[in-house]
Amino acid sequence: MSRFTSLSLPRSALTISLLFVTLILYALVSSELRMGTFAITMMTGILRAMLLFLVAAGLSLIFGLMDILNFAQGGYFMLGAYLTYDFVHPAMGIFRFTGAIEVNLRFALGLVVATLVGAVLGYILERGLLRPLYKRALFQLVLTFGISIVLLEVIRSTWGPAAYGWVERLYLQDQSFTLFDQEFSAYRPFVIVVGALLMVAVIALLRFSRLGIVIRAGVQDPEMVSALGINVRAVFTTVFSLGCALAAFGGGIAVPYAGASNSIGSTYFLAAIAVIVLGGLGSFEGTAIGSFVVGIFWAATEQLSVRPEVGTVWASLAPMLLLIIVLLLLPKGLFGEDR
Amino acid sequence: MLPYRRALLWLRSEGIFALATLALVLFPHIVGWVTGSSPFGVQRGQRFIMSGESVYWMSILIDIFALSVLVMSYNLMFGFTGVISFGHAMFFGLGGYLVGIVAQKSGLPPDLAFFVGIAAVLVVSAVLGLIIGLLTLRLRGVYFAIFTLAVAEMVWIFFSRWQFTGGEDGFAYSAIPVWIDAAQSRLNLYYLALALFLGTFIFIRRLVGSPAGAVMKAIRENEMRAQAIGFDTLRFKLLSITAAGILAGLAGIIHALLAKKVGPEVLAVSHTVDALLMTIIGGVGTFTGPILGASGLTLADVLLRDASFTIGSTVIDVGESWLMISGIIFVVVVLVFPFGVVGTWTRIRLRLTAGRQPVSGPSAH
Numbered sequence: 001m002s003r004f005t006s007l008s009l010p011r012s013a014l015t016i017s018l019l020f021v022t023l024i025l026y027a028l029v030s031s032e033l034r035m036g037t038f039a040i041t042m043m044t045g046i047l048r049a050m051l052l053f054l055v056a057a058g059l060s061l062i063f064g065l066m067d068i069l070n071f072a073q074g075g076y077f078m079l080g081a082y083l084t085y086d087f088v089h090p091a092m093g094i095f096r097f098t099g100a101i102e103v104n105l106r107f108a109l110g111l112v113v114a115t116l117v118g119a120v121l122g123y124i125l126e127r128g129l130l131r132p133l134y135k136r137a138l139f140q141l142v143l144t145f146g147i148s149i150v151l152l153e154v155i156r157s158t159w160g161p162a163a164y165g166w167v168e169r170l171y172l173q174d175q176s177f178t179l180f181d182q183e184f185s186a187y188r189p190f191v192i193v194v195g196a197l198l199m200v201a202v203i204a205l206l207r208f209s210r211l212g213i214v215i216r217a218g219v220q221d222p223e224m225v226s227a228l229g230i231n232v233r234a235v236f237t238t239v240f241s242l243g244c245a246l247a248a249f250g251g252g253i254a255v256p257y258a259g260a261s262n263s264i265g266s267t268y269f270l271a272a273i274a275v276i277v278l279g280g281l282g283s284f285e286g287t288a289i290g291s292f293v294v295g296i297f298w299a300a301t302e303q304l305s306v307r308p309e310v311g312t313v314w315a316s317l318a319p320m321l322l323l324i325i326v327l328l329l330l331p332k333g334l335f336g337e338d339r
Numbered sequence: 340m341l342p343y344r345r346a347l348l349w350l351r352s353e354g355i356f357a358l359a360t361l362a363l364v365l366f367p368h369i370v371g372w373v374t375g376s377s378p379f380g381v382q383r384g385q386r387f388i389m390s391g392e393s394v395y396w397m398s399i400l401i402d403i404f405a406l407s408v409l410v411m412s413y414n415l416m417f418g419f420t421g422v423i424s425f426g427h428a429m430f431f432g433l434g435g436y437l438v439g440i441v442a443q444k445s446g447l448p449p450d451l452a453f454f455v456g457i458a459a460v461l462v463v464s465a466v467l468g469l470i471i472g473l474l475t476l477r478l479r480g481v482y483f484a485i486f487t488l489a490v491a492e493m494v495w496i497f498f499s500r501w502q503f504t505g506g507e508d509g510f511a512y513s514a515i516p517v518w519i520d521a522a523q524s525r526l527n528l529y530y531l532a533l534a535l536f537l538g539t540f541i542f543i544r545r546l547v548g549s550p551a552g553a554v555m556k557a558i559r560e561n562e563m564r565a566q567a568i569g570f571d572t573l574r575f576k577l578l579s580i581t582a583a584g585i586l587a588g589l590a591g592i593i594h595a596l597l598a599k600k601v602g603p604e605v606l607a608v609s610h611t612v613d614a615l616l617m618t619i620i621g622g623v624g625t626f627t628g629p630i631l632g633a634s635g636l637t638l639a640d641v642l643l644r645d646a647s648f649t650i651g652s653t654v655i656d657v658g659e660s661w662l663m664i665s666g667i668i669f670v671v672v673v674l675v676f677p678f679g680v681v682g683t684w685t686r687i688r689l690r691l692t693a694g695r696q697p698v699s700g701p702s703a704h
Contacts, residue, residue, distance in 0.1 A: 069481050069484075069485070129670065129674060132674065133673075133674070136677070138417075138421065138423060138480075139673055139677060141423060141481065141484060142423070142615065142619070142673055143670060143673045143674070145425065145612070145615075146612075146666055146669040146670045146673060147670060149609070149612060149662065149666040149669065150663065150666040150667055150669075150670060153660065153662045153663035153666055154663065156662075156663075157660055157663060266492065270488070270489055270492065273485055273489075277482075277485075313496065313497070313500050316496055317493055317496060317497075320489045320490075320492050320493045320496075321493070323485070323486075323489045324486065324489050324490065324493070327475065327478070327482055327485065327486050327489075328474055328475075331478050331482060
C-alpha cells in the first residue's frame with residue numbers, strides 16, 4: 001500500500017487553500033468565465049456541500065465509532081425528503097390533515113417530523129438489527145445494504161416511482177436577490193446558513209461536550225472507553241440515531257430545491273462516500289472539508305455537462321466518477337490519515 | 340483398493356449428484372411424458388412452435404441454471420473468499436450485452452457471431468475482473484464493496500442512457516443461430532445451460548477443494564494470518580473474482596439467449612442483491628446452497644407472481660412488491676438464519692451425529 005502514501009498531501013492551510021483555488025478555477029472554466037453562471041455554480045456547489053455534509057457526518061461518525069459503513073444512510077436522506085414533501089403537500093401521500101396549517105409552518109413541522117422519524121428509525125436499526133451482529137462485520141455490511149433496499153421499496157410503494165417537483169411556495173423561495181446580474185431565490189442561502197450552523201453545532205458537540213469527548217475517545221479505542229465505566233453501547237445507539245436524524249433532516253431541507261425522487265438516496269450516498277474517503281475515514285474535520293470539495297466539483301461538472309459536446313450523462317456520473325478517482329488515487333484521504 | 344470398492348465409495352459421496360444430474364438430463368422428457376407434451380415443441384411444417392408444458396418448464400429451468408451459475412460464482416467470492424461485491428450482476432449483464440451487440444450490430448452470420456460473442460465475453464469478463472481486482476483488492480474490504488457499487492452504478496447509468504443499445508428499453512437479440520434459438524430448439528438451449536451449470540458446479544467444487552481453495556478459505560477467515568504464513572493473498576483473491584466474473588458473464592449469455600432481449604435491468608445493482616440474497620438463503624460458503632437459493636426464489640417468484648394477500652385493509656400484490664418482499668426476507672434471513680438452509684442443515688446433522696456417535700476406547704468408562 002506504500003505506493004499510495006506518496007500521493008497524500010500534508011494537511012496545512014496552504015494545501016487546503018490551493019485545493020480550493022483549483023476547484024474554483026474549475027468552476028470558472030466550466031461556467032465559461034461568465035460571472036453570473038459562476039455565481040450559480042458556486043452557490044449550487046456550496047449548497048450541495050451542506051447537504052452532503054449532513055449525510056456524510058452520520059456516515060463518518062458511525063464509521064469512526066463502530067466500524068460500520070451504513071449503506072442505509074442514503075435511504076434516510078430520501079425518506080426525509082419524501083416525508084417533508086408529503087407533509088407540505090396535503091393532496092398526496094399519507095399526511096392529509098396538514099392543509100389547514102400555514103405553508104411555512106407546515107414546512108418547519110415537516111422538517112421536525114422527518115428528523116424525528118429518522119432518529120427513531122436509526123435507533124431501531126442500531127438497537128434491534130445491528131447489535132446482534134457486532135461479531136460478524138461482513139453481515140453488518142450486508143444488513144445495512146438490505147435495509148437500504150427495504151427503505152427504497154417502502155418509499156417506492158408509498159409514493160410511487162415518479163419524481164416530484166416542489167409545488168407549494170415558501171416565503172423564502174419568493175424572496176430573491178441579485179448577484180452579478182443574476183437573480184437568486186433566498187432559499188439557497190438559507191440552506192447554506194442552516195447547514196453551516198449545523199456543521200458548527202456538530203463540531204462544537206464533538207469538541208466541547210461530554211458526549212463529544214466520549215465519542216472521540218470511542219473512535220480511538222472503544223474497549224478502553226468501556227473499561228473506564230462508560231456505556232459504549234448506549235453511545236453507539238445515540239450516535240447512530242443522531243447520524244440518521246441528520247441525514248433525514250438533510251433530505252427534508254433539500255426537497256424544496258431538489259424535489260423528491262427515487263434516485264436521490266443512492267446519488268447522495270455515493271457522493272457522501274466520496275466525501276468521507278476524501279476526508280479520511282473517521283476524521284470529522286476532514287468530512288467538512290471533503291463535502292466542500294465534492295459539492296463544488298459536482299456542481300461544476302454539472303455546469304460543464306450542459307454544453308452539448310460534453311453531454312448530460314456526466315452530471316449524473318459525476319459523484320460516482322469522483323468516488324472512483326478518489327478511491328484509486330487517494331484511498332487514505334486527502335491528508336493521508338491512516339486508521 | 341479394489342475398483343468396485345472405489346466405485347462404491349464414489350457412489351456414496353457423489354451418488355446423489357449423479358442421480359440429480361441424470362434427473363436433470365431426463366427432466367424435459369419426463370415432464371413431456373407425464374403431461375403428454377413434446378420437449379421439441381409442436382411441429383408446424385418446417386418449424387417447431389414452442390408450446391406445451393415440457394417447453395414451459397424447460398424455460399424456467401434454464402432461468403434457474405443461469406441464475407444458479409451467477410449465485411454460485413457470487414458465492415465463490417463472498418462465501419469462500421470473504422470478498423463482498425455489490426457489482427457482480429455487472430458481469431452478468433455485460434455478458435448479455437456483448438453477445439447481443441456482436442450478433443445484432445456486427446453484421447457477422449449468426450453462428451460466427453455467437454462464438455465471437457462468447458469469446459468477447461470471456462475476454463472482457465476476465466480483463467474487467469482483473470482490473471477491478473488489481474485496483475481495489477489491496478485496499479480494505481469495505482473499499483472493494485464501495486468501489487464495485489460505484490462502478491456498477493456507473494455502468495448501469497451508462498447503458499440506460501446509451502442510444503446504441505436502446506437506452507432503458509434495451510434491444511431485441513434475435514440473430515441467434517437456429518440450433519440454439521429458444522423459440523425453435525429450446526431443448527438444445529436447455530442442454531447448453533445444463534452443461535454450463537454442471538461445469539460451474541464441478542469447477543467450483545474442485546477449485547475450493549484444491550490448495551488454492553484452501554488459501555481462499557484462509558483469507559476469508561483471517562487475511563492477515565494468511566499473509567503472515569507467506570501467501571500472496573492478492574493473487575488468490577484475484578483468481579477468485581476473475582473466475583467469478585467469467586462464470587457470471589457466461590450465465591448472462593444463457594439469460595440473454597432465453598429472454599432474446601437485453602436491457603439494463605440485468606446489470607442493475609438490485610440484481611446483485613438478488614444473487615446475494617439467494618446465496619445467504621441457500622447457505623453462504625456451501626456448494627449446494629446457492630443452487631437451492633436460486634431455484635427456491637425463482638420458483639417462489641414463478642408461483643407467487645400473480646398472487647396477492649391481505650394484511651388488515653391493504654392488499655399486497657406479490658408481483659409488484661417483489662423487491663420489497665425480497666428485501667424484508669433478506670434482512671430477516673441475515674438476522675435469524677445466517678447460515679442459510681444448507682448451512683443450518685449441516686450444523687444440525689453434525690450435532691446429531693456428534694451426540695449419537697458411540698464413544699469408543701477404554702477412556703470412555
